[in-house]
Amino acid sequence: MDNYRVLVAGKCQIRRDIRACKVMFARLTRENVAYPLWKSPRVGYLSYVPPETVEVRRSTRRRRTVSAYRDGDKTIVLLPAGLSTTDEEQWVRRMLDRLAAKEQRRRPSDDDLLDRALELSARYLDGKALPSSVRWVENQHHRWGSCTPDHGTIRISARLRGMPGWVVDYVIMHELVHLLVPSHGPRFWALVERYPRAERARGFLEGFSMASNGSPEEC
Numbered sequence: 576m577d578n579y580r581v582l583v584a585g586k587c588q589i590r591r592d593i594r595a596c597k598v599m600f601a602r603l604t605r606e607n608v609a610y611p612l613w614k615s616p617r618v619g620y621l622s623y624v625p626p627e628t629v630e631v632r633r634s635t636r637r638r639r640t641v642s643a644y645r646d647g648d649k650t651i652v653l654l655p656a657g658l659s660t661t662d663e664e665q666w667v668r669r670m671l672d673r674l675a676a677k678e679q680r681r682r683p684s685d686d687d688l689l690d691r692a693l694e695l696s697a698r699y700l701d702g703k704a705l706p707s708s709v710r711w712v713e714n715q716h717h718r719w720g721s722c723t724p725d726h727g728t729i730r731i732s733a734r735l736r737g738m739p740g741w742v743v744d745y746v747i748m749h750e751l752v753h754l755l756v757p758s759h760g761p762r763f764w765a766l767v768e769r770y771p772r773a774e775r776a777r778g779f780l781e782g783f784s785m786a787s788n789g790s791p792e793e794c
Contacts, residue, residue: 643670685710704751745776
């Protein structure tokens with residue numbers, strides 16, 4: 576029988592098939608914990624996980640592989656049943672690091688956005704769209720992106736952070752074309768469609784908007 580250990584805030588409960596241990600996580604990270612303390616086994620992964628639920632699932636069907644994924648506000652870590660407690664802490668810490676690194680790659684900085692915009696312009700627009708800046712903004716709640724052609728500035732809604740890179744690229748591409756063509760006419764869409772995943776990205780964003788707000792949003 577598979578064994579599940581659920582780590583959340585509170586106390587422990589034990590059932591025949593589920594062992595649920597509830598732990599309050601401290602707000603410690605690599606940035607605010609000194610190296611010797613960080614490496615101490617007394618710190619472990621429980622100390623730097625944000626206040627969320629980490630569910631450790633041990634399976635007799637799993638021999639060697641370890642994996643982890645986000646499920647809403649909790650993280651699921653899948654481990655072999657025979658792993659020791661010490662190895663469990665090491666593997667959970669390692670998998671949480673990997674997830675964080677992967678998510679960070681999907682949350683590029685403003686400089687990363689500008690570099691990506693220039694690359695997209697060179698690839699699909701013959702380098703004609705040259706933005707002066709591309710940055711994340713927190714105040715665009717009904718648009719995915721916007722631009723000011725006179726200044727060459729592009730703003731990308733922070734709600735796109737964490738979405739697939741090809742979706743973010745589409746929004747950047749959309750705004751790049753606006754630097755060349757202000758209106759949404761045939762020439763505008765012909766240039767946007769040079770991006771190979773344009774139609775797929777529009778469908779993704781429309782589906783996300785409908786699920787969240789009940790209506791589609793614009794770039």
